[in-house]
Amino acid sequence: MFVERDFRAKAFMGRFTMDTLHGHTEAVRSVFVLVSAKLIFTGGYDYVVRMWDLEEGFSIGASRSLGCTIRAISADSDLLVAGGTDAFIQCWKAVEGNPHLFDLTSSNSNSNFEFRLWGHEGPITCLGLDSMRIYSGSWDMTVRVWDRSSMECVTKLRHRDWVWALCPRGNTVAVTAGKNLYIWEISTGEPLGLVLNPHKGNAYALARSHTGDLVFSGGEDGTIHMYDLNTRSDLVISSMWAPHTGAVNSLSFEYPWLVSCSIDGRIALIDVRNLVVSRKNNSESRARTVASGAGDIEPPQRMLHGFGCNLFSVDVGWDRIVCAGEEGVVRVWNFSQAIEMERRARALRSVRLENRMRRKKVQMEMMNGGTGGGPHCAAVLKKNALNGERNGVWHSKRGVGGKLKA
Template identity: 25%
Template sequence: MPRSDPTRGTKLTSGFEDDPDGDSLVGSIVREGHIYSLAATNDLLYTGSDSNYIRVWKDLDEFSGFKSNSGLVKAIVICRDERVFTGHQDGKIRVWKTSAKNPRVYTRVGSLPALKDVLKRSVKPSNYVEVRRRRKKLWIKHSDAVSCLSLVEDQGLLYSASWDRTVKVWRIHDLKCIESIKAHDDAVNSVVATVWSGESLVFTGSADGTVKVWKREVGGKRSSHILVQTLLKQDSAVTALVTSHVAVYSGSSDGAVNFWEMGEKKLLKDGGVLKKHRLAVLCLAAAGKLLFSGAADKKICVWRREGRVHTCVSVLTGHTGPVKCLAVVEPTVEDGRLLVYSGSLDKSVKVWRVPYY
């Protein structure tokens, strides 16, 4: 089992906060590998890169690290029970947990799908689906890179999206795949599962230029997802999704951010388009009235929502490569500002404090 890795060579700069009422760069972490994924709790930051390492940071210092020989780390989500799920280029999802004796030590405690489930299902021809011409694979396995993960802990479900055009649904207590959704006609780049307006909804965005809405329906001991709405059809690939308490946002390869709001009969209606980036929007994050968009133009735009009107109140600059991922931690009562992490293909993670407008 891979264990925590005591590593060397971290380059860290930190410590200027020029304007207590404005945006400020708190610090910058530079490590080997382009940063592809981030996840944050109140005191820990997890970063995933093409070096195959998942690094764990505390107060901008390296706290731990663990490695999987599985290609770059494209997605990270954290459970309340402190398990960490990571999605990888090889199409698999790994599960990690800290040692009870030493919180700095992480061991791999499972993978999705589990080997026993693969062996059990592999004997039945009906469990195979065609993934490419003249090529079949078990329906519980992704046949291409896992692009993103979304966790709904109250329902005990993990959603994984893949370049194989599917979204798979996993029960997190026993790590079993319970459903595979043929979601799109091209790679699925983003998935967000949430309970919204009393409905269990899943939003998917794809390189085929569409954003789709799926509703989870429960019947007896089984559940399934049905397509209820297609929000967007365009030539540009959909590259990122996020939900706030009032809207759904999608980022596209043309630099635009589209958004939708809940309308009548619990259907989403078009809210408009936000245009500020010159190149592809690669990541989105939301907190309260704020929306953050990171892009290939190396910038992070901070949008404030008032009613249906969005205003770009700030642009965070400093990265020298495309901004690939974002994570936001809610403010403390004492501070009153959001902690925002941005990961870039310039091999750095930057840490910002942004007013909670």
């Protein structure tokens, strides 16, 4: 499985096709890709959550108006949650037998499958799920942890500024609030790590590896930082990128690719494989603190651009990248054919090279008196090459031109 994923990861450096999904009437603030069900969920300023087919790109359905801007969406195969500026979490449970899992189009909400969670006192900005809990962050400066069986809030994590992003993994949840980055122990509600002012300005975006040992933050200054939770209790930067000229609004990670979007209208693709390998092989280098010098900044592997400005949200799933923003459309970059296209291109180059080498070999054999030619053939070839004799094997340009005029 890992070898296949590593092989397919090369697709993001290949060719792609792009679909543009229309349906929202205003800016889109949040996108979420549920790869296991091949679904995309989006929400924004038009107060509606929309569901799309990931592979075909068509609209499956849309919710009724929820009455406020949808700033955050998360989902798994059992639950879909959306957070609004009116401080509630809209929840849909999966419907057994429904090929698209969730029924968003029902005009009358069924409390068994659709309900709301209340508790926050400000707009909800970020959401996360694991098998046991729902995580929600808000401008009320708290992260609430909800038990999925009882749908009750069981933990409240307090911060000193607005919560921008969160990402749970295992027994910890990473949070950006204001300008700071926090790592919390979920069971005890105690902070395990804190990074003060990692960026020049607010830290808007957050992502983590599936194992949780890598944490990525994106900031108002356009930079992206990578932290290693296995290094020390006090987190330090292990790598840094500066691919954007504006604030980084969203991050998504699917090994080995970290994908970011920004208000500058560009998407950055960053391959962390080499950094992870060097981190494992050299414990000293991975514990260093990266300074702000240009020599310490890693380059991105690819940039996608030309899509207007103010990209708000991005998500990556297997061989697709989904992004949306101020223009109100959802764009899907499809890299599924990139590997096959590259294979065909390499095969064609190989055939051409083989034919070129075969022709060169024949020429060398004939020029050197190879099999079937002997010294006489070599002498004839030499003579023809010099005077352009038309009954020879090779013709000079003058000989060919004379034949055409005749």
